[in-house]
Amino acid sequence: MNLSIFNFERIISTVEKWVSLPAGSLSTPLSGYTISARFFIYPLIGLIILIIVFRLVRRLKTSWRNVVRAVLVLLILRIILFYNPVSWALYALILDTDDIGWRQRDIIKYELKRYLDKPPQVNYLAVGTSQTGAVYRNWARSHDDFVRFYLSGFGLPDLMLYRDFILSYHPRCLLLWLSEFDIAHAPAFDAIKIAPPQWGYWPTLFGRIHAVPFWDQADSALIEMLVGEFFPEYKYSFVFKGITGKLFGRNKALARRRITTIPDGESLETQLEILTTSLELKNVTFNLSFLKDFLQFVTKRDISVVIVEGQYNPIAYTPKNLDLNKIVRQRLKKLSSEFKDVYFVSRGAITEFTEDQYRDAYHVKTEEGLHFTEQLLNYLQSNVIE
Amino acid sequence: MLFNSLQFIAFFIIVYSLYLILNHRWQNYMLLVASYIFYGSWNWKFLFLILISTILDYICGLKIYQETDQKRKKLYLLLSIAGNLTILGFFKYFNFFVHDLQLLLHQFGFSTHPVVLHIILPVGISFYTFQTMSYTIDVYRGELVPTRRFFDLALFVAFFPQLVAGPIERAKHLLPQILHPRLITREKVTQGLWLIYWGFFLKIFVADNLARIVDRVFLDTGSFNGAEVLLGLYAFAFQILGDFAGYSSIAIGLARLMGIDIMTNFLFPYFVTNPRKFWMNWHISLSTWLRDYLYIPLGGNRRGNLITYRNLFITMLLGGLWHGAAWTFVFWGIYQALILIIYRLVSPVFPRFHWDGILLRIWIFIKIIFFFHVICAGWLIFRAQSLEQMYKMAGSVLVNFSPATPTSYYYVCQIIFYTWLLLAVQIFQKRGKDVLSIQAIPVFLRLPLLLIIYYALMMWGEFGANEFIYFQF
Numbered sequence: 001m002n003l004s005i006f007n008f009e010r011i012i013s014t015v016e017k018w019v020s021l022p023a024g025s026l027s028t029p030l031s032g033y034t035i036s037a038r039f040f041i042y043p044l045i046g047l048i049i050l051i052i053v054f055r056l057v058r059r060l061k062t063s064w065r066n067v068v069r070a071v072l073v074l075l076i077l078r079i080i081l082f083y084n085p086v087s088w089a090l091y092a093l094i095l096d097t098d099d100i101g102w103r104q105r106d107i108i109k110y111e112l113k114r115y116l117d118k119p120p121q122v123n124y125l126a127v128g129t130s131q132t133g134a135v136y137r138n139w140a141r142s143h144d145d146f147v148r149f150y151l152s153g154f155g156l157p158d159l160m161l162y163r164d165f166i167l168s169y170h171p172r173c174l175l176l177w178l179s180e181f182d183i184a185h186a187p188a189f190d191a192i193k194i195a196p197p198q199w200g201y202w203p204t205l206f207g208r209i210h211a212v213p214f215w216d217q218a219d220s221a222l223i224e225m226l227v228g229e230f231f232p233e234y235k236y237s238f239v240f241k242g243i244t245g246k247l248f249g250r251n252k253a254l255a256r257r258r259i260t261t262i263p264d265g266e267s268l269e270t271q272l273e274i275l276t277t278s279l280e281l282k283n284v285t286f287n288l289s290f291l292k293d294f295l296q297f298v299t300k301r302d303i304s305v306v307i308v309e310g311q312y313n314p315i316a317y318t319p320k321n322l323d324l325n326k327i328v329r330q331r332l333k334k335l336s337s338e339f340k341d342v343y344f345v346s347r348g349a350i351t352e353f354t355e356d357q358y359r360d361a362y363h364v365k366t367e368e369g370l371h372f373t374e375q376l377l378n379y380l381q382s383n384v385i386e
Numbered sequence: 387m388l389f390n391s392l393q394f395i396a397f398f399i400i401v402y403s404l405y406l407i408l409n410h411r412w413q414n415y416m417l418l419v420a421s422y423i424f425y426g427s428w429n430w431k432f433l434f435l436i437l438i439s440t441i442l443d444y445i446c447g448l449k450i451y452q453e454t455d456q457k458r459k460k461l462y463l464l465l466s467i468a469g470n471l472t473i474l475g476f477f478k479y480f481n482f483f484v485h486d487l488q489l490l491l492h493q494f495g496f497s498t499h500p501v502v503l504h505i506i507l508p509v510g511i512s513f514y515t516f517q518t519m520s521y522t523i524d525v526y527r528g529e530l531v532p533t534r535r536f537f538d539l540a541l542f543v544a545f546f547p548q549l550v551a552g553p554i555e556r557a558k559h560l561l562p563q564i565l566h567p568r569l570i571t572r573e574k575v576t577q578g579l580w581l582i583y584w585g586f587f588l589k590i591f592v593a594d595n596l597a598r599i600v601d602r603v604f605l606d607t608g609s610f611n612g613a614e615v616l617l618g619l620y621a622f623a624f625q626i627l628g629d630f631a632g633y634s635s636i637a638i639g640l641a642r643l644m645g646i647d648i649m650t651n652f653l654f655p656y657f658v659t660n661p662r663k664f665w666m667n668w669h670i671s672l673s674t675w676l677r678d679y680l681y682i683p684l685g686g687n688r689r690g691n692l693i694t695y696r697n698l699f700i701t702m703l704l705g706g707l708w709h710g711a712a713w714t715f716v717f718w719g720i721y722q723a724l725i726l727i728i729y730r731l732v733s734p735v736f737p738r739f740h741w742d743g744i745l746l747r748i749w750i751f752i753k754i755i756f757f758f759h760v761i762c763a764g765w766l767i768f769r770a771q772s773l774e775q776m777y778k779m780a781g782s783v784l785v786n787f788s789p790a791t792p793t794s795y796y797y798v799c800q801i802i803f804y805t806w807l808l809l810a811v812q813i814f815q816k817r818g819k820d821v822l823s824i825q826a827i828p829v830f831l832r833l834p835l836l837l838i839i840y841y842a843l844m845m846w847g848e849f850g851a852n853e854f855i856y857f858q859f
Contacts, residue, residue, distance in 0.1 A: 244846070
């Protein structure tokens with residue numbers, strides 16, 4: 001029985017008009033999705049049950065009654081604030097990257113997408129950073145069987161942290177856009193706090209991070225993540241800090257002082273600086289350990305993986321980065337060969353982008369991405385996937 | 387190990403679990419070990435300083451008690467005070483005095499070799515030094531019988547909830563509670579939990595959020611206009627209240643969970659109308675310490691006005707210097723002395739209005755607002771990095787005052803948002819004349835209050851485990 005009764009795109013488009021957002025600013029990324037009725041029904045049932053229990057606890061002793069009621073109110077508020085699509089749609093409408101940051105904004109979209117019906121047949125699911133989003137953008141918009149899941153600053157640990165969501169698309173083939181840009185990049189531990197709950201994977205995650213020389217940086221992130229799993233109010237605090245910041249005119253106030261609110265460097269200079277300073281050989285083993293976990297996880301479920309060697313603006317191809325590229329390419333090739341359904345496509349096999357095909361240091365122009373995707377899929381069909 | 391860190395929470399759970407299963411004697415041994423671990427987590431080397439103070443005061447306390455000759459009693463008292471103040475003076479003030487002496491000599495044409503030692507300030511040294519000094523002074527005054535149990539005295543000096551930032555307890559109040567078995571009642575546990583919860587709210591929600599405004603204003607003073615600087619001062623007024631009162635509340639709450647009563651350190655300092663009342667509400671453990679062990683021995687207010695003013699001046703000057711080795715603290719102490727003296731001069735001649743009802747309330751409100759600004763002027767001296775910065779900021783408030791900027795609007799909103807609940811609860815507490823009066827409110831009001839605090843902490847709390855301001859003292 002198909003419970004999909006709401007055309008989410010239409011609802012969002014209407015809301016966009018109400019709140020005077022530019023047309024498509026929210027609906028375009030969510031185009032083609034429908035929101036399932038069950039995601040309205042479940043929270044509603046939850047609320048009704050909690051309210052009934054609230055009434056029933058009158059029979060308890062006063063002290064216990066108060067405690068139980070406090071917990072019930074907490075749970076009711078959790079459903080209202082976090083466990084329904086309407087709240088997340090509202091947060092997505094209210095908050096922009098200037099208010100909360102790129103990654104946080106992507107998390108709101110991700111939370112919202114969890115409530116959306118996925119396309120029935122996904123041949124290709126491209127997973128990765130905003131680079132992935134840019135390369136495959138135009139192709140994905142015109143092909144229903146090709147979907148992207150990307151987050152700003154998506155790191156290799158995120159492959160495992162978001163594994164269940166990736167699986168929820170039931171993809172036939174995963175496309176990973178990986179190079180030294182990702183694998184030699186210092187891990188961004190602050191994103192761990194806002195990742196999905198990891199109940200079962202937590203000990204492995206703890207072990208992985210503890211085994212590498214980042215423990216001092218990861219310590220608080222892991223604790224925050226663990227706390228966040230029990231207290232969504234804490235985990236999603238960025239939403240409420242963002243709302244009050246917006247209400248209080250934070251951006252206007254800070255703009256005068258020229259203090260950036262965006263964690264990701266947006267100027268070309270900043271991006272280049274990151275590319276020339278933050279890629280280090282010491283990060284490779286750490287990141288690859290998560291990639292290996294992920295490849296094991298997906299190949300067990302008969303999903304093939306294509307690791308497309310990622311690219312970035314050639315002006316950042318410094319001698320150091322080119323050296324790292326050689327090492328990372330070898331490691332990726334070796335890792336791919338360990339799995340039956342994992343393939344590696346090197347840069348030279350398709351098209352190598354030139355400087356003028358980039359809109360900044362990281363992201364290719366979308367029209368160039370479209371051409372690239374077409375070539376890549378042709379290549380895959382003739383060389384890799386039968 | 388900060389109270390607002392997960393390490394401390396884990397530490398306290400272990401300590402409290404052991405505390406509940408041990409008998410009184412072993413409770414004390416365990417608490418002493420825990421206190422030393424707590425302090426050693428900052429720098430274990432400085433545990434020797436605590437130990438030296440403890441041994442010195444243990445011996446001096448017994449000698450003072452045993453001696454019959456008054457002169458020898460006094461000698462042991464002086465030995466104790468000199469020993470404690472030497473440690474405090476060396477670690478806290480050595481570089482300050484040497485540096486300023488060199489500057490002074492330089493003014494007169496003498497060049498000297500810089501003799502600056504790389505001394506790290508032991509955390510909480512001012513607090514435990516004053517606390518341990520109260521022991522020998524009380525023994526000397528005959529108000530306390532010294533203990534022969536060394537480990538119990540050591541626990542009195544190092545009791546971890548109030549070791550590094552007070553309240554500065556008196557031996558005659560805390561020591562008997564250490565020496566005798568303690569009773570943990572349901573009432574004490576609920577009070578303790580509330581005090582801890584409220585303390586975390588004050589620190590994590592109020593103080594650490596306002597710190598962002600304060601740090602920005604004091605870091606880049608030149609780019610803020612007068613209104614913004616004034617808002618920065620308001621923010622600091624509530625930051626330091628939240629920070630210090632928060633720490634005290636947690637400390638008192640932790641002790642109360644163990645059945646130990648520690649003195650109240652903060653009441654409602656911004657709801658007062660004069661400096662005398664301010665010091666009866668602010669850092670009460672320090673102000674009463676200074677009153678009992680410095681101001682009254684100097685003669686207090688019993689020897690005429692001039693001597694009273696002199697005593698006030700000396701007391702507040704040393705009170706300012708107690709906070710840190712910097713000229714800003716010296717000036718802050720002088721400022722506090724001056725407003726106390728001016729108040730004593732002005733209050734008898736100030737017209738008294740025999741109003742009641744709404745007029746009286748408006749008049750009190752005006753006085754509270756006026757005096758709040760007097761206090762904020764003091765906080766400017768206290769928080770400024772240098773005298774130059776202090777003049778610059780004061781000038782900015784007086785000359786370059788343009789309130790209608792986006793930054794002012796943002797700061798006003800933030801200050802209201804982060805302080806409204808604190809003020810509302812304090813008004814309620816003031817009416818009930820008790821910081822724990824909040825526990826007496828009906829459940830239908832108490833539960834929403836607890837939930838609001840929970841959401842304030844979780845959604846807007848700054849969980850960066852920021853240090854408490856008073857640790858530096």
